[in-house]
Amino acid sequence: xxxADVYLIxxxxxxxxxxxxxxxxxEESDSRYRLVSIFGExxxxxGRITLMNLVNHIILxxxxxxxx
Amino acid sequence: xxxADVYLIxxxxxxxxxxxxxxxxxEESDSRYRLVSIFGExxxxxGRITLMNLVNHIILxxxxxxxx
Numbered sequence: 001x002x003x004a005d006v007y008l009i010x011x012x013x014x015x016x017x018x019x020x021x022x023x024x025x026x027e028e029s030d031s032r033y034r035l036v037s038i039f040g041e042x043x044x045x046x047g048r049i050t051l052m053n054l055v056n057h058i059i060l061x062x063x064x065x066x067x068x
Numbered sequence: 069x070x071x072a073d074v075y076l077i078x079x080x081x082x083x084x085x086x087x088x089x090x091x092x093x094x095e096e097s098d099s100r101y102r103l104v105s106i107f108g109e110x111x112x113x114x115g116r117i118t119l120m121n122l123v124n125h126i127i128l129x130x131x132x133x134x135x136x
Contacts (some may be wrong), residue, residue, distance in 0.1 A: 002070035002072075002123055002125060003123060021122065022123045023122070024119075024120040026117060026118065038123060048094070050093070050094065051091070051093050052093070053090065054072055054089065054091070054122065055069055055070055
């Protein structure tokens with residue numbers, strides 16, 4: 001199955017946010033996305049998408065904490 | 069391989085923009101994304117991501133032509 005792992009880069013650190021993600025859908029604001037895994041779990045992530053590499057099953061989000 | 073097909077919704081019409089996309093990466097502006105297929109082709113798409121459904125190999129972009 002072609003799910004991807006979602007990583008969040010925050011203050012320069014890359015952390016695994018959610019595994020086996022199937023659906024990524026923006027909420028009202030484009031800086032929030034609803035994630036749904038292949039197991040039906042749901043989480044919301046805040047940040048902007050910085051890279052998707054589907055063949056390697058990776059989606060990177062970045063949360064910019066420096067925005068004034 | 070876990071590539072996806074990218075569709076662009078424009079004026080309510082959904083059209084296939086690029087097949088077998090591996091990499092999606094925002095350009096300087098978040099409303100432009102560089103797409104790279106598994107064959108190494110590159111294209112740039114303008115619009116916002118409205119849905120990714122990785123298990124079904126679909127990424128939807130929407131180009132809002134009503135922005136004033």
